[in-house]
Amino acid sequence: MDHTQRKYSEYKAWLQPKSSLTPKALRIRADFDLDFIHQECRLGLNRLWGEIKESAAYTLQLKIDDGAHEAYSLTPLASGFEIAGGSKRGLLYGVYRFLNRLATGESIDQIHERSAPQVDYRIINHWDNMDGHIERGYAGQSFFFAHNQFDYDAERITDYARLMASIGINGICINNVNVNKVSAGLIAEPLLSDLADLAALFRPFGIRLMVSVHFDAPMIVGGLTTSDPLDAGVKEFWRAQSAVVYDKIPDFLGYVVKADSEFRGGPEAFGRTQADGANTIAAAVAPFGGLVFWRCFVYNCQQDWRDAQTDRPMAAYKHFQPLDGAFDQNVILQIKNGPVDFQTREPVSPLFSSLTNTHEAIEFQIAQEYTGQQIDLFSLAVQWEEILTTEVNKGKQLRGLFGHEITAVTAVTNTGNNMNWTGNTLAQCNLYAFGRIAWNPDLTAKELIREWIRITFETDEHGSQTIEAMLLQSRDIYENYTAPLGIGFMVNPSNHYGPNVDGYEFSHWGTYHRADFEAIGVDRTSKGTGFTTQYPESLQNMYDHIATCPEELLLFFHRVRYDYQMKDGRTLLQYIYDSHFEGAQQAEALLQSWETLENRVPQEAFYSVKERLKRQLRNAREWRDQVNTYFYRKSGIDDEKGRQIYR
Template sequence: MRAHWGILGIFVGLVAAEDGLNGWLRYAPLPENLRPSTTKLPSLIVALNTTETSNTPVSVAAKELQAGIQGILGTQLEIATEATNTSIVVGTIAAYSDKYRELNASLLEKDGYWLVKKGAKVRILGQNERGALYGAFEYLSRLARGDFSDVDIVSNPDAPIRWTNEWDNLDGSIERGYAGPSIFFRNGGIVKDLTRVAQYARLLASLGLNGIVVNNVNAKPEMLTEINIDGLGRIADTIRPYGLQLGISLNFASPQLLGGLSTFDPLDSQVVAWWTEKTNKLYKRVPDLAGYLIKASSEGQPGPLTYNRTLADGANLFAKAVEPHGGIVMFRAFVYNHHADWNDWKFDRANAAVEFFKHLDGQFHDNVVVQIKYGPIDFQVREPASPLFANIPNTNMAIELQITQEYLGHQDHLVYIPPLWKEILDFDMRVDSKPSLVRDIVAGRRYKKKLGGYAGVVNVGTNTTWMGSHLALSNLYAYGRLAWNPTQDSKALLEDWTKLTFGHDRSVLDTITKISMESWPAYENYTGNLGIQTLTDILYTHFGPNPASQDGNGWGQWTRADGETIGMDRTVKNGTGNAGQYPPELAAKYENIETTPEELLLWFHHVNYTTRLSTGKTVIQHFYDAHYAGAATAQTFVTEWESLRGKIDTERFEHMLFRLKFQAGHSLVWRDAVNGFYRNLSGIPDELGRVWNHKYRIEAESMQLTGYVPVKVTPSETGSNFTAIVVADPTTGARGEAVATLDVSPGTYDIAINYYDVTDGRAHYGAFLNDEPLLEWIGDLEDKLGHAFSTKLDGHSATRIGIEGVELRKGDVLKIIGVVDGIERAPLDYVSILPAGIVD
């Protein structure tokens, strides 16, 4: 018998190896077979633009080169003042021209670098100091990947804005954060020790990112108190040596809430004066402040619409304040009515961005950038590209991508997101029937704009993995690389990240690449497909399944599902008209159900469950099959990862095994809940007889119960047979027993136990076979995982644990004992007795 500790994992006694803090900048020793055998290596480093006391991007670059080469090659290089033919020279191209010989810098753009390597002679020259640092990181990345080839390359960023948006709150919490508290804030102010902030800045600089908005878009006015302005200055001082500029989110009503004014009307002279004074104070403390990020008149946040002013009026208020200082304003296009009338079949949240912004095109100041989520709704598992990209050609634009997995499993499900981003960035909007790739629009090329770029919502925390999961960090890496050059291949980026993070073992590289590239399609399959969106609980934690929550409310993420039909009708002819917001070529494509891509079918069309797809399957049968296929793929992630035991350090191996086992179990919760919901709603059975037919399960309520009582689960489809059991006595320490006599043929089986792990309680469990202990565990996932937890028995708390290789005979007695702790009354859903290789 082998205990499958599943989601609980036992870490006692494991040797700590790597905790993930260095991310892809580990500078691990290069294997001997990848070291150059004849190539002569550099002998010293010369840093231009520096003095002995410098703390600038070039001085950081020199120290990084020194540390990197020491780690990768075991060679200690001195930092010298004079170059030789076997030296690395790093600095600006202007400084190099002054000291050595004049070089033609015409090919270099702002932040760009020129990397020349010929044998042991290396020149890393930036258009500015920031560019020199980027070039140094690129050189080290090549060494760490075993690439010692000679190069002569000029690399310029695709767009000027390459920022992260942190959703950190002053109290230290993080909205949609799954990796611990904030590295920036605590108890209403900025933390004293900014060591982790410097480490984060180093990671971002290595990707070519140049800005961090450190606080939540749902901003608090207290961000602008005198003490916090000084704290923001300390953050800026910390990140500046890495070429990063500070940005902050603002609360639109701050003049009233913090300043004591009677209004926050953007056209009121007192308000204008207040923001001008506050901005001047900020720039006095932070002269290189990048600018402001504004969420206004959205989801209850204050904004210009309160006073019947336009969104352009609101954006321009801040633009005029920062303009003398060279700052910019990122103004979010995420404006919509979240109290919409569900009964209005013409209303469509997906129309909101164009409705709010199109008529304002050309009215925004030149230093305003409209920040647009990649799709029309909200970071779903699949959406079409936002039509706003095609509707405001006279306005600067940036694309907002979400690295944090708000709707994609909260970093406790492996989902490598860059393939999704690439589909959007490579998408052709066909404006004026001309090539209009989204990546060219946001970079400013398509409409000949000077500003534009990328904003990535990332939400790192104090967890040493930064994002709560070692593999989730691949999303941050790829985001930065794509913001620099969006033409790069997402699989190639993943392979580079894997080599830098886990080393050069071929099986490690192939396995991580395989499961990561399969992860987005699998997640889409077991959550929501055909363009229906991620069928999560949008009214609660955004983590587990709850398809019913999509409809019947004011949020507008509707599916319009009833007993016969499903999908939003977004046609011009009969529906909301959303298809008509796209340029004519796309509008015609999306208007016609025959030419709409099937992966977006239910996004644009309202159809019968019995509608046939190109495969010949009906829509409902596709749903059933896709959810089974996606969950089946998630099971393979565990076995694939287990094949790497001994090839990855123990700490990171066990960390990811723990999460992949959780994902495998939770994918089954998703599969059963979504399929069960639509089976009940449509009345159409699964042609293969799988839905509602689980022959290997023993329902907990059908077991012999002592101290346990049945309870209904809500939503009902998140419980097998709609029912679970809990200990009747809610007092901590009370216990219950559930007993089943097994009717099986003699053999070896796997036992899976589905239960609910709610927050605010850590119930104790024990499983026994013929009174001999099989497994003990605690319902303490809130201590081990980072997703948003639930206090209820639902799709968020539903989970599974298992024991592999148990010898069973007919008549064996399985007993599960649960002990109450806090509000957690040791809830159980079902037990599965599974022949080897079977997943119920």
């Protein structure tokens, strides 16, 4: 495939040519040590405009200024334009931003922007296994690995690095947090040299690599008989092995660790704390400026469903809040946005409001594990905006922690070796939006979606508005036909796609709704499991009381009778029926909307998205009918509007 041809290709994602733009004759000027950035700028203009006419009359100046490290400024000049960065990386971001703004159709002399990221680390996590399979991957196989070795197309890696740098990503962890015996070896030869080769492809784009390491690497890789983080031999293993890594890759960003979680080893197996575990590894990389991203996804995944005392969302706080302040400076606690697991709707993790003396990363999931698996449309930007603007303490929103407690933003990516990277072409928008909000959490979903549409497609007003409306509504639509009101986890076990209302109800994963003939939900208030007490008092009060609890989280926090009266007067049960009938209708409307775009968006995108919207509609109807039937069979209460509920 020749990706240099100046026409739309799904592979180019948001870096598309723009045949409708008027090219400008100009001359690019940059110091000789900025060659790579100069070249990226030229390639970008060529892509957008075609071959550039050189003109001494208009100068595009690239330069390093004295701004903050990753900051850039875009400034129109009398007879030219200046892109300045506080460092090469800042300048590179400036160039990409300049190109992207041009791509939206803005006139060059209207582009005026100064920007710097609020957090230092904007990270993509790949859950790629070295056998090529991607855990929770919905866009093909890994483009890093196959057959338990590195196996990649260097050109594709470069294209990927450019895509990621163009949205401000500066760190990528290439392997699954569920590390196995093969990938445990990434920090040692022979894999380490291959890792160094890969790092070299990302380096010019300002992207530093990370790997997920196995907590038991001292045993698996080092041949020791323990992984006890306070054991001298274990400490020495991590120190020496990390020295080897940094000798090969001096700008290596560090390690991601999933410990004491879902059958992974961890410090608790040795009677040590999470801090003991994290600090031992962190001490090993500290001399090299390395980081340890230590995941907080620690809970009892062997719960007995009969045990109504244990409440899974409380686990992370219980494990980590008492250790606030005990972690080394180069440890960053990686906290999932919510206390459960990337559900369609959950509250913000109480750890964000309770850790004040610890570096934190918020972890999002771009991969649509529970949100439609890149078959069903789900604009995560909408969810993220809501999360980022959630109050976490004394009126402060979550995004207000960025650059303070929160020093990193990470996400599990939705990419694979499909030619369009993300399976569903519209899911590219989620990847794009992630980079942008990691850079600037004040961006709204609407802004992000508009921006992405404008730089990705050349369509008409109807096209832009249709796609924008589809994306903006997509999350509510998906929520309507799936699990209601924050209850979560009504999915098929293991694969997590499609309805299975009781699928996790008697399992050991700790996710129960306990629906019976008259009520549903777990009382997580201070009078129930006490989960709400993990929040600051004002939030606790809000969540504790059903009248003040945000209604969209009603079933996350409360056990509620089916005849409970919602704010608009409907019963809870009627709300559930209504939202499911509506959601399936909305899914049908999504397909109909998309069908109006034939010949308005590129054919390859049109057909691949249409095929997925058809599958989404089947899925939505299945959800509607199974959920409605489930509640009818439990409650014996009919739909007030007499619509079809199967018996």
